[in-house]
Amino acid sequence: MNALTYESPGSVDEAVKLLAAAGSDAKILAGGTDLLVQLRMGMIKPALIVDVKNISETTVIKEESGGYRVGSAVSGAELGEHDGMNNTWPGVVEALELIGSTQIQGRASMGGNLCNASPAADAVPAMIPADAVCTIAGPDGRREARVEDIVTGPGQTSLKAGEMVVDFYFPPRPARSGDAYLRFIPRTEMDIAVVGAGISLTLDEAGVCSAARVALGAVAATQLVVEDGAAALIGSTLDDAALEKLDAAARAACRPIDDKRGTIEYRTKVAGVLARRAAKIAQQRAEG
């Protein structure tokens, strides 16, 4: 039997030291809603669990240069109660809040959602259009990376041994812009996304889309950034023709699998539908 150790360091430096010493036998514990399920099911057998919730950097939300810095272990429930983030990046907040139940919300974090690296993670396809940047601490010090560069495959990240995500920076929201996230699940709650679509866009004074970012979840091994989808919106007023192009671009980008949650055909079709619907919500939010 493996002897498991639990540590609860008070600073990022201490955490990184513990992680570096234990190497691949160590696991970070944020909300535990992925980690403890995997532990229970015997899918992982770590020797060390490093709880990062006693570190202030990972657990607070701060305003910074008009944007917000959100600790990697901040729970969905806390983020949902934060007025600033709700006003600025409602799509990101609603994505994290879609995760699991109220009980899961009490614990689930963006750091965990990202680093668990599930193709179906809900927060990630909302963070990507928001241009979120994460701070990563490791044995060699700190670095920054864009959220879309973290996940490299199912369960795989670009984090190096001993590295952890400290926080996420969400930039100030440009004028007349809005974001939204929609996912499809078979029930109304308690399911993993069959498809997810996150969109952030900016309108000019005439209501014409001047910038857009489109990301999809659960339709490929990693979250997808759909450049053609963004291009379909830019320069349009999100009229039917533009939305049809977005729908087609989203469908074209999909590389899904058949599994117990959905078929290739279904996921592809619904990706287009959700992209369209999310774009309309983002537009409404941009119009204020």
Add this chain to the structure above:
Amino acid sequence: MTSENGELKWVGKSPIRPDGADKVTGRAKFGADLMLPGMLVGKVLRSPHAHAKIKSIDTSKAEALPGVKAVVTSADMAEMQPEWVAAGEVQINFLDLSNNILASGKVLYDGHAVAAVAATNSAIANAALELIEVDYEVLPHVIDVEEAMAPDAPILHDDMFTQGVTPTPDKPSNVFKEVDIAVGDVEAGFAKADLIVERSFKTAAVHQGYIEPHAAVASFSEDGQAELWCCTQGHFTVRAYCAKLLGMDLSDLRVTASEIGGGFGGKTTVYLEPVALLLSRKAGRPVRAVMTREEVFRASGPTSGASTWAKIGVTKDGKIVAGEAILKYQAGAFASSPIQPGCMCAFAPYDVENVKVKGYDVVSNRPKVAAYRAPGAPISEHAVESVLDEIAKKLGIDPLELREKNAAKEGTNAAYGPKFGPIGFADTLAAAKAHPHYSAPLGPNQGRGVASGFWFNIGGESCATLNVGEDGTLVLATGSPDIGGSRASMAIMAAETLGIDVADVRPIVADTASLGYTFLTGGSRVTFATGMAVIEASKQVIETLRERAAKIWDISIDAVIWEDGFAKPAGANAGEFEPMSLGEIAAQAGKTGGPISANSSINAEGAGPGFGTHICDVEVDLETGAVTVLRYTAVQDCGKAIHKAYVEGQIQGGAAQGIGWALNEEYIYNDEGRLDNPGFLDYRIPVASDLPMIDTVIVEVANPNHPYGVRGVGEVPIIPPMAAVGNAIDSAIGVRMTDLPMSPPKILAALDNGS
């Protein structure tokens, strides 16, 4: 009894249940909540293969692990012969039961138990499981019922020769038996039809989904006596099965039913109970075994998935002239599915002269099915109720009117044999038609569906003991585990019969050593059959009370009547005496002949069939195929609602399960024959936000065979929803879904094909 005077004081009310306080404070002890000194943790090793030969099992490394106190395999069980016993609506073969509990020779499904360990803590027990070496020879497997029936299918049991066909085949097959039900001449009937509709359907295997996993605590003593504590729907049944499997005398095994966290039929058999006993016997210490949720899904009974086909012929004005069905039910890895009741129920709600139903009971590499609310009936009635809906649409007749035209009534010969006594099917149809829901307007992409359902309800053996305390309060003991508030109903019936305050009756569930044999809680029998035992015991107590009053007053017992909880002189001639309450008589019991108590043991007959009619509104998202249930109304004839709120609760719960069966629940197997969704995340039972309020209408057409008219409630409500939802979807989008569950991908695909 007050009922004979018409006025009922407690029956039909909803007093707070006597066991309620413990259940809202966390004090109630469920299966996994018992802890005994020195208790070990029992865990089960399960097959990772759908079908494999066990070449060898080596437990020596596990036994050598410090902290491991016992390891058992099928070799530790008593030798069994094939022997069939009736277990509610299904049959159980002891040899199969034994092989299901611990596999011998072959494993027949993913999750099949192979060995078990008892250790001082769960980490050690888990480590020990990993040390057990099982050498498997993997065999080809078969999951689907149609594929299992194919001539070249992998055979699960070499000694299975289809029963019910003559001559008995000489080649083994996966078809355990064929069932035939026929009245009249269907060919002649169809010849008279102006319209014939036929259609094939598939329904998925679905799990009962009780929230409490199976759990058992066993404690064997050196002299061979044992105690067992477990969550079960029938502790007397558990005693019978376990004693047989372990080669014990019934009297040496005392089984206590814990509070039970749901069963719906799934806790009518045994899984862990004999294993915990075996481990305890071997280890000489108490053992607690609790299933994980994954084990519950992989290894405890779902109900059958099925392939069905129904064909119905009607005249222009909607009279059914012939009905035919073919039903193929999964039994799981061992014989016996609820095919028999499935066949019997298919056309039971209707007065049809010509009926032919053919059923197949088919084994495949899935967990052995267990009873689930109205076993078999939802599957066959789904096919019939869906085809009827199509007929109503084709004929342009209102679907409730079509059912009214054909509804079975008192005196109708049921297609499965008997002549119906007073039944309330027509009343449910009339109540549904009159309900405001039925005429409420619908919006775009919305549709309304109706469907009906029938279930026999059952009686059977029950005992009750009523002990009158010196202070006039009573303890009422029955042997029926209380799943949904039945103790409250028992107290109501005793209080009503005795004419006393319901709060003065304390109902308990007695263990197997304290009361006579009582058949399990299932088939909607408890309020009917155990209720009759309770009423019988109450009447005996009344007799004794009259006798004691007569003694005190020194008059003849015939001169004493019992009224509203008091002994009274029968009339002026009897003498002038102040009425005496139960309490007053009880206080003097010592002087008048000793303690007052009564026992009754009955085998209740004359259960009254139950009928229900449901109305369902849905909205379909045309772009995603998502179905939202907007409004739901369930009408049911209950005979008599004893505890009104719990009757409503049974109906609402059954309807919700049926909606889950219709929309999202299914067992999903991968190519290797492993269950792909053994958890509540992907086995999708309805959550609170999936459902609307479920409106109930209780119709009361008394069952003449029960003193208060009870019919039983729990089974019927799960029958109509699958067809009601499917019919509503068809109304909304004009597409008939034939493959359950009607999940979003299937609906979207059907929409695409249709448009």
Add this chain to the structure above:
Amino acid sequence: MAKIHVSTTVNGEPTEFLCEPQQTLLDVLRDELRLTGSKEGCATGDCGACSVTLYGRLICSCLALGAEAEGHEIETIEGMADGDSFHPLQQKFLEHAALQCGICTPGFLVAAKSLLERNSDPSETEVRYWLAGNLCRCTGYDKIIRAVLECAADMRGA
């Protein structure tokens, strides 16, 4: 395996326990502290039968480690009644027959209490979504939702 010593507060009582690093808070409550009112329906966060509050947040105790309770407050079903009188939600659940088998009831009560502490006037939809992580297979939810809504109305009136 070294056990971890944890000091915490359970239902207002300062409490200490020893636990294995991998032991969940639910395991600790049930097996070490013998508070078996919190139930295990799944151990994977899907059913809510193990609901408790930790640092004032509603969580699944099966998805927290016992060790994480260090220095924090835990509230369980056992702490809900006030001495010998029920919490209004407990009373309403009894009156509305909002429980059948009762295995889900502790989780629902703990979750509903946490809702009413945040939102004294929830809509039916809000109650349904807040409680979506609490599975009940017996009731079809109807009577549970009614009990919570009526309790909220009563508590507002009081």
